[in-house]
Amino acid sequence: MGHNEPVGLYRDDAVVLRTQKLGEADRIITLLTRRNGRVRAVAKGIRRTSSKFGARLEPATHVDVQLYLGRSLDIITQVETRDVFGERLRRDYGSYTMGSAMLETAERLTAEEREPALRLYLLLVGALRALVERRHDPRLVFDAFALRALANAGYQPALGECARCGAPGPHRWFSVAGGGTVCSTCRPAGAASPSAEAIDVLRALLVGDWATADASESAVRREASGLTAAYLQWHLEHGLRSLRLVEQG
């Protein structure tokens, strides 16, 4: 910390995950920051049309923010925009619901406030950028984000070997509760039997092999998406509210 820096003031890069109304004209802004993990802070007077914050603290905006340490909630003092992902998401309803699902996933995967989550932050910024630039099918972008975010949280699914006994694959069964692909001996009741192509897509998304993912057929993508959604919801314990509104391609 520099000698002239006031105590209690800090600055960070962040993505706005969620906003909630507070009192007459304020909002509580939930941020996923680069260095400080998930932070909840108050933006005073933001709902007034004359607010200095303007549209800078709308969900999915990537910002450079200055905050003042508060007792329970921090106070946002200044904001500069880095990328206005939200402004571009709003033009397409499908991307908006997908982006919302990403923000909710990021919020839910950061259980503790202020626990550093640099990798998740970088994944989210990359995923939002890929979504607005329409480099790939939006559904694939969401699935890649969800799988990598889960892997980062310690829930990487097995996509080859058996998740229970470790027997080398490929195996034709997939168990959401069991942690990925399972062999016929370990297969629990209710395990799905997805196509080998769907598992290939999941593996490609997990390692960032976009050539394979982009070349996949739409039916295979739907299958892969279904598995990802089920796997994500299982590990988040409570269902993801925004996933219900994501439009099926």
Place this chain on the structure above:
Amino acid sequence: MYEGVVQDLIDELGKLPGIGPKSAQRIAFHLLGVDADQVRRLAEVLLQVKERVRFCTVCGNVAEADRCRICTDPRRDASVLCVVEEPKDVIAIERTREFHGRYHVLGGAISPIDGIGPEDLRIRELLQRLADGAVKELIIATDPNLEGEATATYLARIVAPLGVRVTRLASGLPVGGDLEYADEVTLGRALEGRRALDV
């Protein structure tokens, strides 16, 4: 702690939004000091508002009858419909005295993260109102934030096949402010929606 009914009054007032324990106490003692008539009037209004006020069956605005004052007014232009999120937005637009059409209150905006989808809003009722072809223009006046904008995009998409002209309230610089303080999104929209000056 005060005794009996005084404490009950403070407790009840303290349940209102924005009223903390100190404010509740101040209001309670104010009420103790004023005329009985004034207090009776307040109590009557509180009861009446619960008994008489309901939501208009046509537009969803607050009303004292089956249909609200605006929906029953024959002087209002039935060919223009303005879609807003909440009844308080109707009042905000009425204050401009610029709009002479009718309203449709959605009851919120689409917000996936809060679990609010299109079926949770009064969108089906809106489509029913548009079905007879009497409405020629639909003005979407949802809040200019991400949820409001996405709701506008969604409405424009589902209304398009009906052949109704869909417009959106303009976004831009607030009157009375300094340009240098405008954020990128607002300034960008102001540039996008710029107009020729008629001299």
